[in-house]
Amino acid sequence: MPGSSHDVDPSFMDTLALSLREPALDFIRFSGLKDLLTVRLEGPSQRSKEQHPILTRNEWNKILNAVILTKVSYFQIQLHFPNRYIDKLIEITAFAYGMKGEGIGELYQALIHDHPQMAAWIKNALQIKQQNIKYAQSNP
16 A cells, blocks of 8 residues: 555555555555546557556556555645645545536535545535635625
């Protein structure tokens, strides 16, 4: 699992089959969130395919979704973290969890049982959004 210096949700990586963890760990270590989203949408590079030739497109998607969700959990949402970024991170979470277009409540409920740490992350993000709005209204 990634280094312990971050408070990340390991549950997505933990659900991967052992045969998928090595390429997932490579992505965790060497790729940023933007790069991961690009690879998820366009597919792995030729180099990645050559390094792991037996992986199917479905397996690559499982790997990338798990890594994206883990990377999102790296973000520590605190007061004044811009709401547009919070919205984008939640949108990315829904996409990687296979719930693109679903409401935040549905996403939260889907995560609460198997991924309570990520559900708590979403709850915190929503609370920060509300606090940001209140702060902006009281300090025009």
